[in-house]
Amino acid sequence: MNYIKNIWITRYFWIxxxxxxxxxxxxxxxxxxxxxxxxxxxxTILLSVVFSKIFNTDATSYAPYILSGMIVWEFITQAxxxxxxxxxxxxxxxxxxxxxLAIYTLRAILTNLITLLLASISLITWALxxxxxxxxxxxxxxxxxxxILLLISWPLSTILAYLxxxxxxxxxxxxLALQAVWFISPVYIQDTVFRSSGLNSLIDYNxxxxxxxxxxxxxxxxxxxxxxxxxxxxxxIGIFFLTAFxxxxxxxxxxxxxx
Amino acid sequence: xxxxxxxxSVNLHYLSAAFKERSIKALIGRVFDINSTKERxxxxxxxxxxxxxxxxxxxxxxxxxxxxxxxxFLKMIAGLYPTSSGSRIVNGTIRAxxxxxxxxxxxxxxxxxxxxxxxxxxxxxxxxxxLEEEIITFTxxxxxxxxxxxxxxxxxxxxxxxxxxxxxxxxxxLLDEVIGVGDLQFLEKAKARISKxxxxxxxxxxxxxxxxxxxxxxxxxxxxxxxxxxxxSNIDEAINFYKNRNITV
Numbered sequence: 077m078n079y080i081k082n083i084w085i086t087r088y089f090w091i092x093x094x095x096x097x098x099x100x101x102x103x104x105x106x107x108x109x110x111x112x113x114x115x116x117x118x119x120t121i122l123l124s125v126v127f128s129k130i131f132n133t134d135a136t137s138y139a140p141y142i143l144s145g146m147i148v149w150e151f152i153t154q155a156x157x158x159x160x161x162x163x164x165x166x167x168x169x170x171x172x173x174x175x176x177l178a179i180y181t182l183r184a185i186l187t188n189l190i191t192l193l194l195a196s197i198s199l200i201t202w203a204l205x206x207x208x209x210x211x212x213x214x215x216x217x218x219x220x221x222x223x224i225l226l227l228i229s230w231p232l233s234t235i236l237a238y239l240x241x242x243x244x245x246x247x248x249x250x251x252l253a254l255q256a257v258w259f260i261s262p263v264y265i266q267d268t269v270f271r272s273s274g275l276n277s278l279i280d281y282n283x284x285x286x287x288x289x290x291x292x293x294x295x296x297x298x299x300x301x302x303x304x305x306x307x308x309x310x311x312x313i314g315i316f317f318l319t320a321f322x323x324x325x326x327x328x329x330x331x332x333x334x335x
Numbered sequence: 336x337x338x339x340x341x342x343x344s345v346n347l348h349y350l351s352a353a354f355k356e357r358s359i360k361a362l363i364g365r366v367f368d369i370n371s372t373k374e375r376x377x378x379x380x381x382x383x384x385x386x387x388x389x390x391x392x393x394x395x396x397x398x399x400x401x402x403x404x405x406x407x408f409l410k411m412i413a414g415l416y417p418t419s420s421g422s423r424i425v426n427g428t429i430r431a432x433x434x435x436x437x438x439x440x441x442x443x444x445x446x447x448x449x450x451x452x453x454x455x456x457x458x459x460x461x462x463x464x465x466l467e468e469e470i471i472t473f474t475x476x477x478x479x480x481x482x483x484x485x486x487x488x489x490x491x492x493x494x495x496x497x498x499x500x501x502x503x504x505x506x507x508x509l510l511d512e513v514i515g516v517g518d519l520q521f522l523e524k525a526k527a528r529i530s531k532x533x534x535x536x537x538x539x540x541x542x543x544x545x546x547x548x549x550x551x552x553x554x555x556x557x558x559x560x561x562x563x564x565x566x567x568s569n570i571d572e573a574i575n576f577y578k579n580r581n582i583t584v
Contacts, residue, residue, distance in 0.1 A: 332417075
């Protein structure tokens with residue numbers, strides 16, 4: 077409890093650092109923060125042209141599917157990568173001030189969450205222009221993706237950060253692991269493609285699928301995400317928080333020795 | 336609650352795992368090197384069975400050669416290093432000045448860094464706004480305050496760090512060899528400022544090799560040697576003890 081209280085006490089610190097990360101990331105670039113919108117849009121146009129040829133589908137309906145997968149997946153990889161390095165990056169702070177270590181992963185997550193927030197503008201605009209008939213109350217549910225992603229990626233990247241402090245191999249292994257997960261998840265490739273190949277279990281038991289459905293069901297189809305989608309997310313959140321808690325009890329105090 | 340430090344048989348080990356080679360290269364090396372007589376790296380026993388009590392109003396000087404455990408002792412008090420056994424009770428807000436030039440955001444301006452450092456010290460943005468002008472005046476780096484920190488010289492960084500860290504008041508003040516920073520002019524200012532915050536804080540622990548500074552600021556002296564607390568009395572006796580010990584060794 078004290079731990080959570082201290083995270084709250086230091087809130088100005090990590091919020092401001094996250095904002096400064098955003099500022100310094102786009103400093104001295106002409107389009108600046110607009111890149112968070114331009115980049116996924118450009119990639120989407122590219123991919124939807126190619127993929128629609130490969131899978132023989134209509135490019136305009138496929139594009140928002142790719143775009144939604146891309147911005148969420150981009151968040152996950154970036155958040156986990158920068159999160160896992162966040163203790164090492166903050167070593168100067170950690171060596172001088174006693175604060176809950178989770179604020180440094182929170183800083184990384186927050187930075188990426190703001191980026192995601194901006195990137196979602198591109199998806200929302202796209203969906204409104206191409207499929208305006210989908211716009212209804214279910215869109216409120218889509219916004220739950222932000223708190224859900226925060227609650228998933230924060231404990232997970234904290235676990236990774238503990239481990240990275242000890243074993244510097246983690247970021248390399250993580251890149252590989254994320255690639256693997258990407259391949260077996262319906263991020264760009266439509267879930268129907270998986271299903272038609274008899275790979276139903278890769279969809280039904282895949283938390284990534286359920287996570288993406290929270291955005292895709294409302295934005296792409298105008299329907300509410302299912303209870304099952306939310307249940308999967310909540311279970312994942314629970315598991316990660318519990319693991320992070322157990323890791324933290326063992327490692328929180330020892331991290332300083334490894335920096 | 337009174338501000339107080341109570342230590343009861345505190346031990347502290349640095350984990351050898353942190354600096355032992357952990358790469359696969361080292362692993363293979365070990366396999367082929369079974370009969371090696373090379374000593375294996377052990378956990379470092381940095382503080383050995385330390386018990387003491389510091390009451391409100393005490394000014395403690397910390398003496399000891401390099402590697403005696405002074406910095407470790409201060410960082411343990413600050414709660415940065417976990418103790419491996421014994422009990423450590425520290426009542427009061429701690430203000431510590433350790434490695435001053437560390438912990439800046441290189442791309443942010445001096446002004447922004449004042450904000451971040453202050454926030455880390457637990458201030459609110461509003462309180463920092465009030466302190467900002469005073470800090471900038473003290474650092475005396477002029478228009479550089481709005482330049483990114485990576486353009487600063489080492490001396491300017493230390494000045495800024497010093498000014499921020501000393502602008503905030505705390506009950507327990509821990510100082511580790513911070514007096515010898517900056518140019519001569521700044522040194523005078525820094526000394527004046529330190530004595531001011533020393534007056535304001537309830538408890539002071541100062542680690543230094545500057546014996547005159549120690550005897551003028553502190554009332555009590557503690558001598559550490561290889562992680563042991565070997566002497567604890569008033570400051571002048573402690574300085575004598577430390578001097579004699581160094582002569583005999």
